Amino acid sequence: MTAQIELTEVNKHYGAYHALKNINLSIAKGSFVALVGPSGCGKSTLLRSLAGLEKITAGRLTIAGDEMTSVPPRKRDIAMVFQSYALYPHMTVEENLVYPLRMRGVSKTEARARAQDVAGFTGLSGLLTRYPRQLSGGQRQRVAMGRAVIRSPKAFLFDEPLSNLDAALRVSMRKEIRALHDRLGATSVYVTHDQIEAMTMADHVVVMKDGVIEQQGAPLTLYDRPENRFVAGFIGSPAMNFVAAHGIDSASIALDLPGRPQIAVSRHGEAPLKAGQAVVAGLRPEHLRIVEGEGAGQTGIGRFTLPVRLIESTGSLTYLSLGETGEIALVEHGREQLRPGDRLTLSIDPALVHLFDPQTGRRV
Amino acid sequence: MKSIFSSLRDGRGFDVSLVAFPMAFLFLLSGLPLVYNIVMSLQEVDMFSLGTFARPFVGLKNYATLFSQPETWPILKNTALFVTASIAGQFLIGFGLALFFWNEFPGASWLRGLFLVSWVMPGLVVGAIWNWILSGDFGVLNYVLRSAGLISGNIFWRSDPAFALWAVILANIWLGISFNMILLSVGLSSIPKDLFEAAELDGAGAFARFFTITLPMMRATIGAVVSLGLIFTLQQFDLFAAITSGGPNNASNVAQYWAWDLSFRQYDFAQGATISVIMIVFVMIASVIYVRSTRQEVRG
Numbered sequence: 001m002t003a004q005i006e007l008t009e010v011n012k013h014y015g016a017y018h019a020l021k022n023i024n025l026s027i028a029k030g031s032f033v034a035l036v037g038p039s040g041c042g043k044s045t046l047l048r049s050l051a052g053l054e055k056i057t058a059g060r061l062t063i064a065g066d067e068m069t070s071v072p073p074r075k076r077d078i079a080m081v082f083q084s085y086a087l088y089p090h091m092t093v094e095e096n097l098v099y100p101l102r103m104r105g106v107s108k109t110e111a112r113a114r115a116q117d118v119a120g121f122t123g124l125s126g127l128l129t130r131y132p133r134q135l136s137g138g139q140r141q142r143v144a145m146g147r148a149v150i151r152s153p154k155a156f157l158f159d160e161p162l163s164n165l166d167a168a169l170r171v172s173m174r175k176e177i178r179a180l181h182d183r184l185g186a187t188s189v190y191v192t193h194d195q196i197e198a199m200t201m202a203d204h205v206v207v208m209k210d211g212v213i214e215q216q217g218a219p220l221t222l223y224d225r226p227e228n229r230f231v232a233g234f235i236g237s238p239a240m241n242f243v244a245a246h247g248i249d250s251a252s253i254a255l256d257l258p259g260r261p262q263i264a265v266s267r268h269g270e271a272p273l274k275a276g277q278a279v280v281a282g283l284r285p286e287h288l289r290i291v292e293g294e295g296a297g298q299t300g301i302g303r304f305t306l307p308v309r310l311i312e313s314t315g316s317l318t319y320l321s322l323g324e325t326g327e328i329a330l331v332e333h334g335r336e337q338l339r340p341g342d343r344l345t346l347s348i349d350p351a352l353v354h355l356f357d358p359q360t361g362r363r364v
Numbered sequence: 365m366k367s368i369f370s371s372l373r374d375g376r377g378f379d380v381s382l383v384a385f386p387m388a389f390l391f392l393l394s395g396l397p398l399v400y401n402i403v404m405s406l407q408e409v410d411m412f413s414l415g416t417f418a419r420p421f422v423g424l425k426n427y428a429t430l431f432s433q434p435e436t437w438p439i440l441k442n443t444a445l446f447v448t449a450s451i452a453g454q455f456l457i458g459f460g461l462a463l464f465f466w467n468e469f470p471g472a473s474w475l476r477g478l479f480l481v482s483w484v485m486p487g488l489v490v491g492a493i494w495n496w497i498l499s500g501d502f503g504v505l506n507y508v509l510r511s512a513g514l515i516s517g518n519i520f521w522r523s524d525p526a527f528a529l530w531a532v533i534l535a536n537i538w539l540g541i542s543f544n545m546i547l548l549s550v551g552l553s554s555i556p557k558d559l560f561e562a563a564e565l566d567g568a569g570a571f572a573r574f575f576t577i578t579l580p581m582m583r584a585t586i587g588a589v590v591s592l593g594l595i596f597t598l599q600q601f602d603l604f605a606a607i608t609s610g611g612p613n614n615a616s617n618v619a620q621y622w623a624w625d626l627s628f629r630q631y632d633f634a635q636g637a638t639i640s641v642i643m644i645v646f647v648m649i650a651s652v653i654y655v656r657s658t659r660q661e662v663r664g
């Protein structure tokens with residue numbers, strides 16, 4: 001796999017504000033990469049730097065092996081789908097679709113034939129003579145995609161393309177975008193603040209915060225082995241529980257919960273845990289198990305008991321808030337015959353306990 | 365009485381009164397004078413019949429008289445030239461400046477604000493300033509043109525029949541630039557920036573972007589600016605009064621100044637009204653274009 005887009009030590013300053021800090025990123029040809037992070041972390045800035053809409057202040061960018069650091073946007077051969085769609089309001093759907101071809105000197109007849117073709121597989125066939133203002137949000141979204149795919153650019157860039165759609169449409173468009181990507185064998189970079197979108201659509205997820213890449217890798221790698229507390233809390237829904245703890249020996253910790261329960265942890269190549277070492281334990285809500293039958297109600301090695309504060313059920317899943325202030329979240333399949341105030345005994349698989357340094361937030 | 369008040373409050377009567385007040389205002393202050401003017405152009409009016417409304421109707425005689433006068437066609441030609449040249453100059457320079465200030469550079473909005481100075485100045489003051497600039501003996505314009513080697517002798521802008529109208533046009537262009545620039549600037553800044561970014565990624569260069577995005581998106585604004593410019597230019601009176609008084613020998617006379625001159629200096633009210641009616645027709649056409657262009661506004 002060759003790198004289609006390569007960023008080396010890329011930095012971007014807006015005046016005194018340092019928006020991108022030493023970004024190193026290699027995007028393989030044919031891959032679907034998601035840039036994800038909270039609002040304001042620099043995702044759009046990074047995407048716009050790839051497109052050439054922002055000038056990077058330091059570092060190097062190559063696309064398909066060619067130096068692109070200071071090449072103007074129209075010579076980069078990249079297509080972008082904007083959050084606002086940026087459809088040309090004074091042009092019909094067809095005129096919008098053929099615009100990129102006409103600007104590149106493709107003949108009118110050939111461009112129209114391509115537009116017919118693209119309209120066919122993006123579901124716009126009956127809409128070619130309409131103006132953008134006569135389309136629904138989902139249809140506009142399709143026109144924006146059609147305009148991007150009508151030529152075969154070196155990469156597709158998406159900046160939160162689904163954020164203006166309703167929830168149901170968002171889920172179906174997610175699949176459509178991914179299917180389109182696979183069909184075209186394209187290279188795509190997809191910006192979103194929604195980690196579910198990133199996890200479900202991408203082959204490679206890049207988590208950003210404050211202009212820094214916190215971690216990148218395959219979606220499940222980020223879930224299974226977050227390198228720091230930020231990524232651990234950002235990936236996964238509902239968010240991971242963090243509980244202060246300290247080491248007992250190399251294979252167990254004591255949680256800062258009533259009764260100081262001790263739980264076993266297993267280490268996979270991390271540095272050995274020291275007795276008394278302060279750590280933060282990360283416990284995913286979906287990994288906490290409710291202990292029933294024998295052993296229920298007892299706090300001891302491997303289990304701890306917490307009161308139930310709040311019960312929310314969606315029918316298929318039950319969300320519980322546990323602890324004195326409801327600070328511990330738990331997700332269970334099915335329904336629970338529980339009432340606030342009941343006490344629950346929990347356990348967790350040692351392999352699923354994540355440990356972080358309380359100061360640096362790094363995985364220990 | 366009670367029901368009137370309650371209907372005011374419950375909404376329906378309120379709507380009607382909101383519309384009724386401005387309509388009454390418009391009718392009294394614009395509609396009636398307009399009709400009066402049209403009626404007057406069909407009557408025989410002199411100093412003695414001015415106070416009454418019962419004047420002899422003469423049909424289209426005033427129009428016939430008007431077009432049989434030797435100065436009529438040259439003055440209408442002057443008017444056409446004044447309007448076209450003024451609007452062309454105001455629009456092109458105004459659009460150029462609007463595009464220039466659109467590139468956000470340090471101090472851009474501050475400098476743009478300075479241009480408003482010409483807009484708040486009364487036409488008579490502008491006229492006085494241009495009188496100095498255009499002055500034949502010591503005017504700045506002659507000095508600049510001479511220094512640049514464009515002319516050898518002084519041009520007597522205000523008294524040379526070949527230049528008098530152009531002197532007023534020059535001043536009027538200067539007066540109208542800021543209005544054009546501000547309105548066009550507003551139009552430009554209301555075009556979403558991402559359209560230009562999308563076009564750039566779609567492969568459009570600066571010229572292609574101007575002709576395929578900027579101009580079509582500005583259609584409504586341009587229509588409005590040009591038709592308002594037409595209306596303002598047809599109303600421009602102060603500059604003629606201040607700079608040339610329509611002279612020499614009508615060389616810089618235009619319809620609006622002539623109408624005033626006929627009515628209030630020669631007391632030929634019927635002729636003055638007749639010219640006004642002809643101008644109303646043109647203003648009406650401009651107004652229709654204006655209303656249509658704002659109605660067809662394209663916004664995504």
Ligand SMILES: Nc1ncnc2c1ncn2[C@@H]1O[C@H](COP(=O)(O)OP(=O)(O)O)[C@@H](O)[C@H]1O
Nearest residue numbers: 014017019037038039040041042043044045046
């Ligand atoms: N043109 C600009 N001038 C100054 N600061 C900017 C500009 N564009 C973005 N920023 C700042 O850079 C940071 C990252 O912005 P952005 O990339 O848009 O974030 P997001 O991850 O939400 O897409 C934000 O703090 C924003 O305020």
Ligand SMILES: [Mg+2]
Nearest residue numbers: 043044045160
């Ligand atoms: Mg953004």
